Amino acid sequence: MNSNPSEVVQDAGIVYIVDDDASVGEALADLLGAAGLEARLFSSAQDFLQSTRPDVPSCLVLDVRMPGMTGLDLQRQLIALDLTLPTIFITAHGDVQTSVRAMKAGAIEFLIKPFGDQDLLDAVRAGLAKDSSDRREASTIAALRERYASLDAREKEILTGLVSGLLNKQVAGELGISEITVKVRRGQIMKKMQADSFADLVRMMETLRRT
Amino acid sequence: MDRITRLGGRSARRFRLGLAWVLVPCIFVFDTVTNYEIAGAVFYLVAILLAVGLLSTRGVIIMAGLCVGLTLLSLAMTPRGNWNVGLINAGISIAAIGITTFLAIRILVAEAAANNARVQLTRIARITSLGALTTSIAHEINQPLTAIVTSGHAGLRWLEQEPADLDKVRRNLDRIVADAKRASDVIARVRTLARGGVSIKERVNLQDVVADTLDLAQADLRRNAVEVDIDIDANLPDVMADRVQLQQVLSNLILNATEALKTESAQRRNVEIRARAGTHDEIVVSVKDNGSGVRPEMLDQMFDPFFTTKAAGIGMGLTITRSIVEAHGGQIWAHPNDPRGACFYFSLPTKDSSAA
Numbered sequence: 001m002n003s004n005p006s007e008v009v010q011d012a013g014i015v016y017i018v019d020d021d022a023s024v025g026e027a028l029a030d031l032l033g034a035a036g037l038e039a040r041l042f043s044s045a046q047d048f049l050q051s052t053r054p055d056v057p058s059c060l061v062l063d064v065r066m067p068g069m070t071g072l073d074l075q076r077q078l079i080a081l082d083l084t085l086p087t088i089f090i091t092a093h094g095d096v097q098t099s100v101r102a103m104k105a106g107a108i109e110f111l112i113k114p115f116g117d118q119d120l121l122d123a124v125r126a127g128l129a130k131d132s133s134d135r136r137e138a139s140t141i142a143a144l145r146e147r148y149a150s151l152d153a154r155e156k157e158i159l160t161g162l163v164s165g166l167l168n169k170q171v172a173g174e175l176g177i178s179e180i181t182v183k184v185r186r187g188q189i190m191k192k193m194q195a196d197s198f199a200d201l202v203r204m205m206e207t208l209r210r211t
Numbered sequence: 212m213d214r215i216t217r218l219g220g221r222s223a224r225r226f227r228l229g230l231a232w233v234l235v236p237c238i239f240v241f242d243t244v245t246n247y248e249i250a251g252a253v254f255y256l257v258a259i260l261l262a263v264g265l266l267s268t269r270g271v272i273i274m275a276g277l278c279v280g281l282t283l284l285s286l287a288m289t290p291r292g293n294w295n296v297g298l299i300n301a302g303i304s305i306a307a308i309g310i311t312t313f314l315a316i317r318i319l320v321a322e323a324a325a326n327n328a329r330v331q332l333t334r335i336a337r338i339t340s341l342g343a344l345t346t347s348i349a350h351e352i353n354q355p356l357t358a359i360v361t362s363g364h365a366g367l368r369w370l371e372q373e374p375a376d377l378d379k380v381r382r383n384l385d386r387i388v389a390d391a392k393r394a395s396d397v398i399a400r401v402r403t404l405a406r407g408g409v410s411i412k413e414r415v416n417l418q419d420v421v422a423d424t425l426d427l428a429q430a431d432l433r434r435n436a437v438e439v440d441i442d443i444d445a446n447l448p449d450v451m452a453d454r455v456q457l458q459q460v461l462s463n464l465i466l467n468a469t470e471a472l473k474t475e476s477a478q479r480r481n482v483e484i485r486a487r488a489g490t491h492d493e494i495v496v497s498v499k500d501n502g503s504g505v506r507p508e509m510l511d512q513m514f515d516p517f518f519t520t521k522a523a524g525i526g527m528g529l530t531i532t533r534s535i536v537e538a539h540g541g542q543i544w545a546h547p548n549d550p551r552g553a554c555f556y557f558s559l560p561t562k563d564s565s566a567a
């Protein structure tokens with residue numbers, strides 16, 4: 001949207017606007033552009049689904065009432081495709097039921113048209129921040145998984161024993177190996193998992209178990 | 212309109228009509244050259260039946276007359292055969308033509324009446340479904356408003372930049388102008404809609420309109436145990452008005468009265484419709500109820516768009532009612548009723564001076 005990015009400092013990230021009303025969509029894109037955000041405009045949910053989206057923090061500004069696939073349909077579809085994006089709904093009427101449904105499905109804001117520019121920008125910035133922290137978390141978890149996968153079977157057994165609170169000696173007894181082996185292996189596990197401390201290691205395992 | 216579709220396109224219509232007109236002289240020649248014993252004239256029926264629905268009622272009558280004339284001419288010109296048989300055959304043919312034409316025309320008239328009734332019903336339905344339409348109208352107006360507000364904010368931001376990006380400011384201003392135009396177009400459309408489209412003024416007898424309206428409202432009135440008293444001066448002159456719109460005015464007032472009565476539980480629910488000659492060349496109609504009533508400060512506001520005290524109200528009823536009455540050159544006003552309830556009055560000129 002913004003043809004001259006050097007004029008304004010760009011926040012990292014892209015805001016996708018899906019609105020069937022050309023005028024409203026253009027005005028939104030222009031407003032975001034003026035606030036230094038990159039916006040991409042789509043006139044239907046289908047168009048948006050078919051687009052290729054770069055792998056950067058992004059969020060979605062979505063009109064509820066559109067012919068064909070509505071905003072809520074699109075939200076549902078994205079969830080089904082595991083492509084959740086922080087979503088800001090814009091709607092003409094404060095239909096409580098719809099907004100409750102949208103918020104339950106993870107929308108971050110529900111704005112009633114016409115809305116103030118600051119409300120929209122705040123919501124969009126919150127959306128981008130949420131997406132970038134979601135992405136950071138996702139990549140941390142992916143890295144953790146990879147490290148965990150690099151452990152061999154014995155190391156995984158030892159790790160499980162240790163984080164469940166057993167002493168080196170107990171783990172050794174349980175697995176039928178010597179305590180010294182457990183100590184050595186423990187050092188290797190810490191290194192492979194890139195854990196600074198044993199507490200760190202426990203936290204990592206906790207995260208892995210949660211996801 | 213209906214007829215055209217039933218017969219297939221225009222060309223099919225023309226073909227049928229052409230065939231009818233070609234048949235007539237053919238039959239005439241056949242009837243004339245054959246003996247009296249052969250009743251060729253009954254075939255004129257085919258031509259008439261082909262023409263029914265394509266010609267106006269008058270056209271059909273003229274054609275039937277022509278056929279009767281030609282039958283008689285053939286009778287006079289046929290050279291051979293038994294004259295008596297010829298006379299009887301001609302008589303039978305003429306009777307058949309007459310009866311068929313009469314029946315065909317009756318069907319045509321009934322069809323036209325049915326068509327008319329349907330058009331009227333559609334108009335009533337369209338006006339009364341305005342409630343449902345309001346939501347979509349609100350949406351249609353809200354869209355350009357949203358674009359205007361957002362473009363305004365965007366424009367301000369481009370203006371505040373150092374240096375201001377005037378091209379982008381202009382782009383936003385252009386969009387604002389276009390969207391404002393769009394919103395006013397929607398409003399213009401709604402206005403025509405509220406007027407019920409083109410209004411058709413005709414001589415209307417108020418007693419008839421009241422009776423028609425009550426017929427429509429009857430189910431609702433009975434369900435809510437509302438009694439209606441009618442007191443209309445039998446000597447009132449007709450008014451020049453759009454019948455459907457006038458029904459709309461009355462049914463809105465009756466509906467409001469019913470709703471005002473619904474909130475009051477234990478009492479006799481009563482609506483009184485009166486019509487009297489006014490002081491100038493006008494008729495004054497009143498619809499009085501003994502329902503919840505109106506506070507004096509509400510009397511003017513009530514007619515404003517979207518003014519409503521009802522949870523599910525839209526506040527367009529009285530607005531539309533007033534616009535119809537004013538389009539007819541009349542006025543509408545209300546008073547609190549004594550001891551309770553409200554009374555709505557509207558006037559209609561009896562000399563057509565309105566400029567719709």
Ligand SMILES: Nc1ncnc2c1ncn2[C@@H]1O[C@H](COP(=O)(O)OP(=O)(O)O)[C@@H](O)[C@H]1O
Nearest residue numbers: 467468471504519520524525526527528529553
């Ligand atoms: N017969 C009546 N008795 C009492 N109040 C009335 C009556 N008719 C109209 N009103 C008042 O006027 C308001 C506006 O009426 P109207 O324009 O028909 O819209 P709506 O019926 O949708 O509210 C109503 O909400 C009601 O408060």
